[in-house]
Amino acid sequence: MVELDLGGGRGVTAEPSIPREVGSPGLLTTPVGWSPPGPASVLFSDGSGRLAVIGLGVDEYRVLHGYPADPGRTAVLSPDGSQIALSVDEGVEIVDLVAGDGRTIDAESLDSDVLVPEAWLPDGSLILMAKSYAEDPMTEGIVHRLGVLNAENGLFEEFASATYVISSPGFAVAVSPDGTQVAYQYESRVTIYNRLAEAKTVFDLPPQSVLAGKGAWSPDGSRIVIASINPQRDREWSLTFLDPVTGLETADSESLSLRGAALIRLIGWNSQTQKPIVVAYDAPHAPTWDLAREISTTVTPEQISRVSIYELNYQGAGPTAIMQMLGDVDGVDVASVAIDSGNFRAGGPPHQVTPIGSALLGLLVLIVSIIGIVWARWGTA
Template identity: 30%
Template sequence: MSVRLREALHRAAADVPAYPVHERALATARRTRRRAALAGVAAVAAVLALGLSVPPAGPARIDPAAGAETALPDRIGLPVLGSLHATDRPRLGPAAVIFSGQARGLDGWDEAGIVGIVGADADRYRTWRTGWEAPVGEQIFLSPDGRRMAVPNGSPERPGVDLVDLVDGRVRRLTSAVPGSVSAQPKGWAPDGGSLVVGDDVPANPEGSAYRRVLSLVRLDAGHWTTLADDVEPGYRTPVAFSPDGARIAFQTGNRVSVVGTDGRQQSSFDLGPDDALAGKGAWTVDGSLTLASRTEGTNRWSLRRVDPGTGRNLGPSALPAVDGVTAIRLLGWATDGSAWVVGYQPDVDSPTRFDQPLAIDQRTTYQEVQTVRVLALTPGAAAPTTLLTAPDQVLALDVADHVVRAGRVRAADPPTGVGGRFWWWTGLATVVALGLLVLRSVRRRRRWSA
């Protein structure tokens, strides 16, 4: 190359503007990181929105209008991690079953009681945290139509009952009207769902060393409280049964059954034998008699028998099969085919208690004595009970909506597995927050580089 050509090339190169290679590379890298971060945030937000718009893991929701029928699931599972709560969207609708116990998902991280709830037409599960041990069917009850759940609120300052509506998600606080009450618990629903029996514990002396229980009938529309009894033993888990027409209420305290009208007037009372108990919330029959659960002396064999509600006179054994090998049975109600649906309490294999001797019902159904529960159908003329519903170990109490019992239908269940809607909600939220922090960190780095 000649000297003249080389000088010409140098002059031409000097006239070309310099390309900022380092600065342009940094700017390109920043744009790439920003776009990737924003794309990640958008993707997670889309997943989060999708997670909030669908039910928890499990079978798809079945629209009752599309032909689904109310039925009892033939088995229940445990609430999955992150299960939706009773008041979360999408709403559950009426329930078929509620249950409680000490199994995984029912006792909470702080051992607070959790109620499992199963939809009436499909395996859609919800939960409700009580904050303490409150057995379903003794302190928590499902309304006859399965729409509402009555739960004690646990407040000593303003004791009362929370009515959790599973259809619209609202919670109504029913504050006790009993003077001096320190605790209130629901005890049973009227057949039309318009009234509720509530039991209040009231100190019997200034020191608070003794208590008495007051039973009241609460009309929910008017908020009117009518005293049914004011000397019930406070430690006894009193079973309450409404007659089919809702005009009479039977309850047991100790070894005595009392029958009162809805005006609070006592109509009759009679004593029970040591192996008898008022059968449960379904104790009244269509013909107006009362049903007792009776244990055969020296065994764990239970059967149902009818008595006259006015005198306690034995009306003879029923044609229903007996239940063997249980600590107790509790009568849920009567199906249209005449079958009695009962909860059978299976004894804990490690319990030292002998159940073939007289014990109060509340001692037979306490969590420490029970391994699991089943729903059984006692059909007239059958040789043995039919198992309708099974539950995992440590599901220790349950209640079934009256309309499910009357319908008498059982469906094949497929309880949900995996994780629920709340898990995805919190996971998505945590991911969005983490990506937001990364974007913020990237912006701060860019500012430092620019400086």
């Protein structure tokens, strides 16, 4: 892959690629609605309540204001990077990064109180979790439904419903590479739903384990992946391969591990190396499992001190850092098309407007305003 310099340290590749450096967008970064960037490689949040995207093959940054969502968990980038589905008060907002506009799926239209985007299907359909609160909490439970919002006809096709606790966003659902199978987790139980046969297989996970994330299917779709924490070693994580039919560990399951993170989330596989890529959350004060000795996947943005992305290596070798976060990045998602490509570019974070720069800019605006007022009064005198 040849990298071209566009000036100012920015790079562009002819194909989808992952930037190795990501930084907080500057104060004057253009909003998506003003200048749509087209498909994005990365969606991230910068700790100030803003979401930002980076172009699929070029380091063009755009921001979205007013969306306090968590990238990769309550804000998910479509596989081709052209759309973002994110939780809002009314339900789910779908932002088109090509057109620069959006549409809202109202929770009430699906007879629910809360909607959360869980995963995209290859055809652009969206899997939603619809939560309905109990009218009488003393006799009824909260209902969590899963269904596909069909991209062609807009219908919600429900495939699961239970009052059991569903796994946290970002971990609850994983779609096979061909889109025909969906793995989802309620409490400690995983169900494999075959969309073609409309058949289901159910099995229990080992203790301290969770469906690993949106990338929790092997590239060939023959195995699923769970993330487990070592109860004897705090913050030591491992990935394990399971047979989706039996739920048992496969004979060829290889050792993949990462130490030091409060939480990891599998987001995809490098097609060139066949190695998994994970997001690691560094949150020193967040528990890695709760009082019930179950894994905690509820690390909040306020607890996160750093987010990193690694490619995990086999046979006990240490992980390889593939993306460096500059600034206060506390959440990230990467488009599957960029991950699958196995291509990387240097990355060109925008020039930052520092606090001093912001103050000077504000002072300049104030001076210009005063001059304008004085000039207007002088002109009418």
